[in-house]
Amino acid sequence: MYTEKVMDHFKNPRNVGEIENASGVGTVGNAKCGDIMRIYLDIDENEIIQDVKFKTFGCGAAVATSSMATELVKGKTVQEALAVTNKAVMEALDGLPPVKVHCSLLAEEAIHAALWDYAEKNGIKIDGLEKPKNDISEHEEEEEY
């Protein structure tokens, strides 16, 4: 059901863990499935993401997208990180099964939440970043017949 890339990131997730005194921490839950993801960012004075860690309570896809998302933002600027969409994460993983698309949103939202936390702590405003919801839940598609 999962691609090789997903399985690879699931089996050997990159950047699992916590960062003490992180520049920003974001935790989001998915109202649809009840799963939870937390992202820790270590951002330097040049707004470059020096380090990133995650913890996930979720399905295989949630673990793999967390892992891939952290890889994608590591070393990037805050603005670049903001541009990492769930679509980009899915593409980097060679796709996800349709029922698992929402899991990749979790990763996108967790990064946004961590960036928001970073911005709040530092009293700055990041262009294009909105206040994250605690619970995300994508637009319910009509059941497809």
Add this chain to the structure above:
Amino acid sequence: MYTEKVMDHFKNPRNVGEIENASGVGTVGNAKCGDIMRIYLDIDENEIIQDVKFKTFGCGAAVATSSMATELVKGKTVQEALAVTNKAVMEALDGLPPVKVHCSLLAEEAIHAALWDYAEKNGIKIDGLEKPKNDISEHEEEEEY
């Protein structure tokens, strides 16, 4: 589905044919299945059935019961023939499947009809013999659940 006896009488039916100038001829049809049977009786002055023949347009059971019924009445008196029921015919054939019980009624009724014809032709009355119907049709059983 049929017993060996039924198959034997079906494969080698006894007494198939017609009797010219028969003492009595009876034809009955089964309203339930549309099948038809005709019995010819040759009855001597002592009211003994000297010969009997049949013709049947009907299923395997109809053929077999005609054959067996003619065997059972041959050489018997009119009164004895009258006592040959469809149950007796079925027993002599080691039984019939439930949906085929009505076929054996055809044989009983055809004999009765031939006896009636004989009685009418000779202006006599046979005790216990009623005017046969053209079409027999047993009491419809309730569908069994």
Add this chain to the structure above:
Amino acid sequence: MDRKIYLDNAATTPVKPEVVEAMLPYFTERFGNPSSVYEFAAQNKSAVTAARETIAHALGAEPAEIYFTAGGTESDNWAIKETAEAYSQKGNHIITTKIEHHAVLHTCEYLEKHGYEVTYVNVDENGVVKLDELKKAIRPTTILISVMFANNEIGTIQPIKEIGEIAKENGILFHTDAVQAFGHVKIDVNEYHIDLLSASGHKINGPKGIGFLYIRKGLKLRSYIHGGAQERSRRAGTENVPAIVGFGKAVELAVATMDERMKKELELRDYLISHILAEVPYVRLNGHQKERLSNNANFSFQFIEGESLLIMLDMENICASSGSACTSGSLDPSHVLLAIGLPHEIAHGSLRLTLSDDITMDEIKYVIVKIKEIVEKLRSMSPLYED
């Protein structure tokens, strides 16, 4: 003849060895429930997907439009009852024909008891549905036209494309029971404007207990069998993986061999028909001369009765039928033969021979000889026959 001559392929067919071969691993080794998470069962999911694709391809349909069922009967029940339910806002009228299989007729009768109205359109003496009658039957409340693709008793193939067009022009859904046609005749659901199509595995050398319903994308039909989320939540019940795989294989073979098979069957069938008609007196061919299934011959022999004929053929190692198999427990003459205008006693003397490409010309010749003998014997016993 030593070999059994099986001429009842419309009732059911043997499963082809290649099909059994394809199914076998799914009983004992790849037995996993395809809805499971582990890889071992995920393989089964792809096997089901592959079968679905093969079938969709054979119909010009999309895989997502194929829903596996337990057979043609369930497909017919589902198509008709759930269309009735889903479109009951629009109307309560259904049009079908007098010669449908009982799976359609009894389903329609069930609906009649529940407030629906059904028109049973007549067929002509060849068993072809009367299109003018069908058109006239259309009402503003008509929600479904259900006409079988080919008849199981007399083999007549219906003008499906025309019916599909009539349905389309009038904005009415069109269901066809293609249980006898699928795998025997080329079908394209788009060309023929078919919205719903029923088929069954065991009529094309596949396994019993498996069928499918084609449901055109966008139709609002709900489930008929409620439960788990299998078949995209439209048909519950653990997927019958071995049977689905076998069905897929059978379709693959049926499609690949169709032209050749039809050619051979046509030759045998036409020989059989012409010789029976020429050599046996008081006989008629039932069904359309040309627009008929390549493997179907159906005769009525006057003055004799079907079951006796079948038993005597069986004694000569010939398996045939009279009326449809599933009603052979019944005493009523076939509703199809009555619909094409046969009187009761002639309908009673009918014989259906349905061939396969496994039959040889020698066997057909033997069958002709035996039929002649047996018909003669039975007629000599018949009170209706005076020669």
Add this chain to the structure above:
Amino acid sequence: MDRKIYLDNAATTPVKPEVVEAMLPYFTERFGNPSSVYEFAAQNKSAVTAARETIAHALGAEPAEIYFTAGGTESDNWAIKETAEAYSQKGNHIITTKIEHHAVLHTCEYLEKHGYEVTYVNVDENGVVKLDELKKAIRPTTILISVMFANNEIGTIQPIKEIGEIAKENGILFHTDAVQAFGHVKIDVNEYHIDLLSASGHKINGPKGIGFLYIRKGLKLRSYIHGGAQERSRRAGTENVPAIVGFGKAVELAVATMDERMKKELELRDYLISHILAEVPYVRLNGHQKERLSNNANFSFQFIEGESLLIMLDMENICASSGSACTSGSLDPSHVLLAIGLPHEIAHGSLRLTLSDDITMDEIKYVIVKIKEIVEKLRSMSPLYED
């Protein structure tokens, strides 16, 4: 471990080689339609009769009370919908439980949309239906009580005899979904006052796509699948002879080996349960301690999520499940685990291991080690777990 350790026998089971053996001739040689007249097919009729007798015998029922279907789901749909229809004069109320399989629950929801009223009785924390609640739910209009024999997720066996007695005393029909229990537990329909019972072949090492509904003699239930006159005119569709024969064989084996099998499974299961509970922190056993299927163990591991656990077990060659197989496509936590009072996030971390007598003690020990490792690993990744 080289060998796959299959611990998902509640989802489906491998077909036993003897069962495949028994089925094989019916695909290619004895393929005839049992409704046919010729002898060749009549043999198949007796094979079907023999299977029916074996099954009836296993239940203390009469053969004429067994009707073959395409599986447990169809049996459940049939039992519930047609009881509702047949007894609608008497009333429109049905009692069932919160932990039924979706085949029952979704059927009841369907009926609710069609004017019926359904009470979903609660279960206690062990998954045992609350009998006092059940009794209180009875109304003069109650026509059916449907309670599963044993639960497919947590394995709890219900007090079926008591429920049967309650139903009987109140003149209400009693249906039990015995898909998980039949062949695993001794059942006597008369002793337990069961009027309707559903079962499925593939849960007892028989084929998929075959099941039966036991209908007590005298009940007025009509067909759910309309069509030909098969199954004494109550379930239409060409008989799935190979599957019926296979089902019969599977039942024969299941009955013959039941005691020994249960003994072995119990030993393995109890070892597994006691060691997991002792060696893994923050874990609970779901389902009743004693009144549970001999092959079922169901745990909730706090702070982790089921699918990840399953994939990791799969990587170690262990096949297991979380929630029921047919809903594993779904994201909702199991309705059964919620019904026994688990909060969402704990229900999420549940693991079902369903054994067979094919499993060895060494394998169970290996499984325990792996579960410990994996749970630990996943917890170290979990934002909910602070150690």
